[in-house]
Amino acid sequence: MNILLVFAHPEPQSLNAALRDIAVAELEAQGHTVGVSDLYAQGWKAQIDRADFPSLATDSRLKVPAASGADFAAGTLTDDVKAEQEKLLWADMLILQFPLWWFSMPAILKGWVDRVYAHGFAYGVGVHDATRWGDRYGEGRLAGKRAMLVVTAGGWAEHYGPRGINGPIDDLLFPINHGILHYPGYTVLPPFVAYQVDRLDAAGFEGLAQALRTRMRTLEATTPIPYRRQNGGDYLIPTMQLRPGLGDRGAAGFGLHLDGESEAAATAA
């Protein structure tokens, strides 16, 4: 399949760059076609501003969703944004790879999301009526494609565990996995997370590399995170509340938005 890896680290000699090269080599060895968006190497512009909306009149107030939707519909977004959108449409699978900085993605990658995810492309898609609230959360322009995160963290795995001080890694990544990947339609695979990366020795690196290769060999076989679909009957429209009776068996917080598995696990517990 076609795979796009979006990479956000400033140093070509970094551990992240080494892991990226390992992932790309393994994917190509499996017969996939891989494209890489290396945001630092491309000189990616991080912040959204008026320059992103060429059709906006100089004296008009910038309302981002409206301006974004107008230029997307007219095909007049900037070339760098259009190129990334084309890559997303081309790719059957998207990988976002980044170091976890302040419990989220680096600014340059957030800016890739802010700018590439135009209105009409990644949000504001589909009909809003009594039975549908647009095509999102499991539906949308990128539906049918898979996506996953490859993340490095300086902290210990325990610090990101169920009772770890930083908060559980799956909850910290929920705004990305659910809010950025599931939202425009992606089927989201569990993330690959490497911990204590500032203290890796050679053996540690080799173990990490092997684990990453294994994940890259099993993209199609990996069971996705079972996020609920918005328009699949689990949510009331338009309040978007999880329907009464669902998610009552132990799940709470973000866990409510997992279908099946979490409820089964809660039942078994």
Place this chain on the structure above:
Amino acid sequence: MNILLVFAHPEPQSLNAALRDIAVAELEAQGHTVGVSDLYAQGWKAQIDRADFPSLATDSRLKVPAASGADFAAGTLTDDVKAEQEKLLWADMLILQFPLWWFSMPAILKGWVDRVYAHGFAYGVGVHDATRWGDRYGEGRLAGKRAMLVVTAGGWAEHYGPRGINGPIDDLLFPINHGILHYPGYTVLPPFVAYQVDRLDAAGFEGLAQALRTRMRTLEATTPIPYRRQNGGDYLIPTMQLRPGLGDRGAAGFGLHLDGESEAAATAA
């Protein structure tokens, strides 16, 4: 007191700009001294790269924490970063104001965090030994100061409720409130969140403005989010696990890291 408001919206005519002006006017009317960092107006550079670390040799590999720590210790970080650090030290209270884009902050504000929060300034502070894991999560260079978020969202409040499809707003903001504000020592106040901001009429705006003025009048009286302190005995060191017996009365996920209130609430329920 001295208050710094960091503002991240590209449009001077925006609702966000109007709310900022209302907040500043109310704070000044209360006798506070207010500084504003308007990131778009300042032309803030969002992405971290080699240019942020003037002391790094051209042929050296960039390791961000090490490079950041070296230039911070030597006082040789770039002038824009040093100016923001000075403002943080000057301010008794920090307000971050931004539109919620993709369930997090705009790239330009994330880049303010990534760059201003230098190693030795906001992380990597204090002693790591058997009883302390650095000065963080309630301790640190910014301890004794208060902070809060002012956030606008296009979606409905219900969509961000306990069972809403986007996930609970307090959980979505946890990586910021806990991971960015509590981490370097801030006492964190509950956020001010405005919903459905793309559809506000005049009455809706006035109600919002009044609610914001009220919050700005009560900064000192508002009860903070009761995040646990890392070195206060609640966590095992160095695994940073919440000590057995704590947080067992109903709290889960991010809620484990709330002291007192959540446990009392769970007990009462």
